Amino acid sequence: MKTISSRDNAQYKEYKHLATSSQARRKAGLTLLDGVHLCQAWLDLRGLPEQCIVSETALKNPEVAEIVGKIEHQRAHCIAMPDALYNAISQVEHGVGVMFVVPTPERAVPDALAVSAVLLDNVQDPGNVGSILRSAAAAGIKQVFCSGGTAFCWSPKVLRAAMGAHFVLDIFENVDLAALMAKAKVPTLATSGYATKRLYEMDLRRPVAWVFGHEGQGVADDLLSLATQTVVIPHLGQVESLNVAACAAVCFFEQVRQNQS
Amino acid sequence: MKTISSRDNAQYKEYKHLATSSQARRKAGLTLLDGVHLCQAWLDLRGLPEQCIVSETALKNPEVAEIVGKIEHQRAHCIAMPDALYNAISQVEHGVGVMFVVPTPERAVPDALAVSAVLLDNVQDPGNVGSILRSAAAAGIKQVFCSGGTAFCWSPKVLRAAMGAHFVLDIFENVDLAALMAKAKVPTLATSGYATKRLYEMDLRRPVAWVFGHEGQGVADDLLSLATQTVVIPHLGQVESLNVAACAAVCFFEQVRQNQS
Numbered sequence: 001m002k003t004i005s006s007r008d009n010a011q012y013k014e015y016k017h018l019a020t021s022s023q024a025r026r027k028a029g030l031t032l033l034d035g036v037h038l039c040q041a042w043l044d045l046r047g048l049p050e051q052c053i054v055s056e057t058a059l060k061n062p063e064v065a066e067i068v069g070k071i072e073h074q075r076a077h078c079i080a081m082p083d084a085l086y087n088a089i090s091q092v093e094h095g096v097g098v099m100f101v102v103p104t105p106e107r108a109v110p111d112a113l114a115v116s117a118v119l120l121d122n123v124q125d126p127g128n129v130g131s132i133l134r135s136a137a138a139a140g141i142k143q144v145f146c147s148g149g150t151a152f153c154w155s156p157k158v159l160r161a162a163m164g165a166h167f168v169l170d171i172f173e174n175v176d177l178a179a180l181m182a183k184a185k186v187p188t189l190a191t192s193g194y195a196t197k198r199l200y201e202m203d204l205r206r207p208v209a210w211v212f213g214h215e216g217q218g219v220a221d222d223l224l225s226l227a228t229q230t231v232v233i234p235h236l237g238q239v240e241s242l243n244v245a246a247c248a249a250v251c252f253f254e255q256v257r258q259n260q261s
Numbered sequence: 262m263k264t265i266s267s268r269d270n271a272q273y274k275e276y277k278h279l280a281t282s283s284q285a286r287r288k289a290g291l292t293l294l295d296g297v298h299l300c301q302a303w304l305d306l307r308g309l310p311e312q313c314i315v316s317e318t319a320l321k322n323p324e325v326a327e328i329v330g331k332i333e334h335q336r337a338h339c340i341a342m343p344d345a346l347y348n349a350i351s352q353v354e355h356g357v358g359v360m361f362v363v364p365t366p367e368r369a370v371p372d373a374l375a376v377s378a379v380l381l382d383n384v385q386d387p388g389n390v391g392s393i394l395r396s397a398a399a400a401g402i403k404q405v406f407c408s409g410g411t412a413f414c415w416s417p418k419v420l421r422a423a424m425g426a427h428f429v430l431d432i433f434e435n436v437d438l439a440a441l442m443a444k445a446k447v448p449t450l451a452t453s454g455y456a457t458k459r460l461y462e463m464d465l466r467r468p469v470a471w472v473f474g475h476e477g478q479g480v481a482d483d484l485l486s487l488a489t490q491t492v493v494i495p496h497l498g499q500v501e502s503l504n505v506a507a508c509a510a511v512c513f514f515e516q517v518r519q520n521q522s
Contacts, residue, residue: 045499127388131504140497161504168499200518236401236517238306238429242510243392243422249507250514256497257461257515 001072004081012085015053018101019089022152025104031154033100034092036063041164042100043070049100052078055086058097067098091156104154109145109172113184116141116207116255119177121223122149122214123244129153130161131245132212137165139252145175149214177211178222184209187228190219191251193241195230202231204255212244262333265342273346276314279362280350283413286365292415294361295353297324302425303361304331310361313339316347319358328359352417365415370406370433374445377402377468377516380438382484383410383475384505390414391422392506393473398426400513406436410475438472439483445470448489451480452512454502456491463492465516473505 004012017024018032025031030050033039040063042049052071058064059080068078086097118136123129129151136144144153151158153171181188189202190211211227213219224230233242233250242250265273278285279293286292291311294300301324303310313332319325320341329339347358379397384390390412397405405414412419414432442449450463451472472488474480485491494503494511503511 131507134504135507137498138496138503163502163504165498198521200522233399233514234517234521235399237398237426241424242399243395243506245504246392246396246506246510249503249510253494253511254514254518256495260495261461 001068001078001080004079004085007085011079012081015089015101019091022155025154026152029104029106030101031104031159032089032156033102033159034090034095034156035160036067036096036098038159038164039067039098039100041167042102043067045164045167046102048074049102050077051101053086053089053099053101054078054080055083055097056080057083061096064096064098092160105171107170107172109175109180110143113180113186113188113209114207115143115186117143117145117186117209118248119180119188119209119211120144120146120150121177121211121219122147123212124149124151124215126151126155126157127161128215128243128245130158132248133158133162133165133169133171135245135249135252137168139256141252142170144169144171145177145180146171146173147177148174178226181209181211181223181226184228188226189251190224190227190230191233191247192218192224192230193232195232197229197231199231199233199251199254202229204258208255210248210251212248215244262329262339262341265340265346268346272340273342276350276362280352283416286415287413290365290367291362292365292420293350293417294363294420295351295356295417296421297328297357297359299420299425300328300359300361302428303363304328306425306428307363309335310363311338312362314347314350314360314362315339315341316344316358317341318344319347322357325357325359353421366432368431368433370436370441371404374441374447374449374470375468376404376447378404378406378447378470379509380441380449380470380472381405381407381411382438382472382480383408384473385410385412385476387412387416387418388422389476389504389506391419393509394419394423394426394430394432396506396510396513398429400517402513403431405430405432406438406441407432407434408438409435439487442470442472442484442487445489449487450512451485451488451491452494452508453479453485453491454493456493458490458492460492460494460512460515463490465519469516471509471512473509476505
């Protein structure tokens with residue numbers, strides 16, 4: 001295992017850059033997975049990381065030692081560093097002290113929507129995007145397409161909220177959602193508070209593509225008009241709408257329910 | 262309208278204290294609602310605030326002017342202050358510049374659970390608590406009971422995430438959930454990844470009390486054993502579970518679906 005002990009180390013500076021700049025992450029095509037859960041999920045679902053960074057204290061943690069053991073056994077790179085250096089690149093408060101450097105997959109957008117999918121139009125909040133990815137994965141959906149304005153999926157906050165869902169999904173970013181919807185081979189269903197068709201009236205026993213929009217403004221008008229159908233989740237209360245991640249969960253699991261019954 | 266122009270003003274110091282200390286908010290029985298949406302919802306659903314605080318720039322905003330007009334017409338108190346002073350007590354970045362000081366209702370816990378309700382056991386994240394309150398209100402649920410370890414509902418983050426749901430709900434905090442469940446007159450349903458009864462097999466065409474737990478550990482064992490039934494949301498993916506707020510939304514709207522069909 002290699003050790004870094006100085007803030008002036010060139011590799012350390014690179015990590016710090018990755019940790020603090022989303023532009024640096026995009027440019028390098030790399031991101032950081034922080035914490036035992038995400039690292040373990042990567043090992044289980046995707047294999048070895050490019051690098052594994054551990055704090056000196058974390059080396060004594062049995063869960064971390066197990067992760068390091070697996071990686072070194074396969075001759076991948078582990079880098080240890082003093083806690084102070086580790087904490088300066090970690091974005092998790094009171095974290096355990098283990099981090100993976102992993103590639104952020106760049107995939108070519110499929111020719112046409114042909115399986116169950118999620119389209120995110122300008123969803124801003126990283127916590128919401130992460131929760132939607134997590135619910136989609138739990139509901140067995142495989143593809144996620146994000147507009148340019150949607151929060152960057154491979155940012156630390158989205159990764160943390162999604163709890164490993166990234167590793168079982170095919171995520172496409174900066175996608176022209178209008179073009180994708182125009183040539184879809186499955187029905188595209190956009191949620192809207194103004195729709196008249198209720199979610200529970202839809203036949204969801206087939207692949208569909210769900211379209212969710214901005215936290216305040218909802219799905220953009222051009223996408224609403226391209227959708228096969230706009231649907232509403234019926235509300236009983238005086239409150240105006242659901243959080244977008246709650247709305248997505250309700251839609252995905254209504255689809256699960258119909259397919260199981 | 263009164264104007265405060267100095268940071269040394271005693272009333273300003275009180276606002277600052279309320280804005281920065283949850284202990285101060287609890288002690289005073291007051292909280293701050295920041296932004297046009299929350300203030301408007303309070304006016305619509307609860308009436309006048311104790312005070313309304315506006316920044317000088319916000320006075321020129323037509324939505325804010327309308328709120329101030331309504332309040333002054335009814336002789337409630339508006340306080341204007343320079344933007345710099347306002348921003349130092351606001352927790353909303355790039356907010357509009359209007360805030361209400363309102364009482365945080367203290368209610369006696371009902372003798373027994375007798376209507377549809379939500380019980381939150383140690384739910385930590387303010388965003389999750391806010392989203393659950395919002396979904397509950399949208400699903401027509403009226404009562405929410407929180408354990409001591411659950412995020413304080415009247416904190417700015419929870420208020421922001423709930424978008425006004427607080428004002429249509431009866432929220433009880435620091436509640437002994439075990440005692441409440443022991444004498445419930447409606448079925449208590451606790452979600453658990455280890456349950457065998459699927460959500461979709463439950464008859465929800467009657468009032469029920471939902472129990473949700475800590476983001477990592479779930480519902481505490483003593484509460485699971487007190488529950489009338491533990492239920493699971495069936496998953497299709499390799500991902501281990503849903504976010505607690507997503508889980509709550511799925512449960513509440515399955516109840517809505519069954520009651521509408």
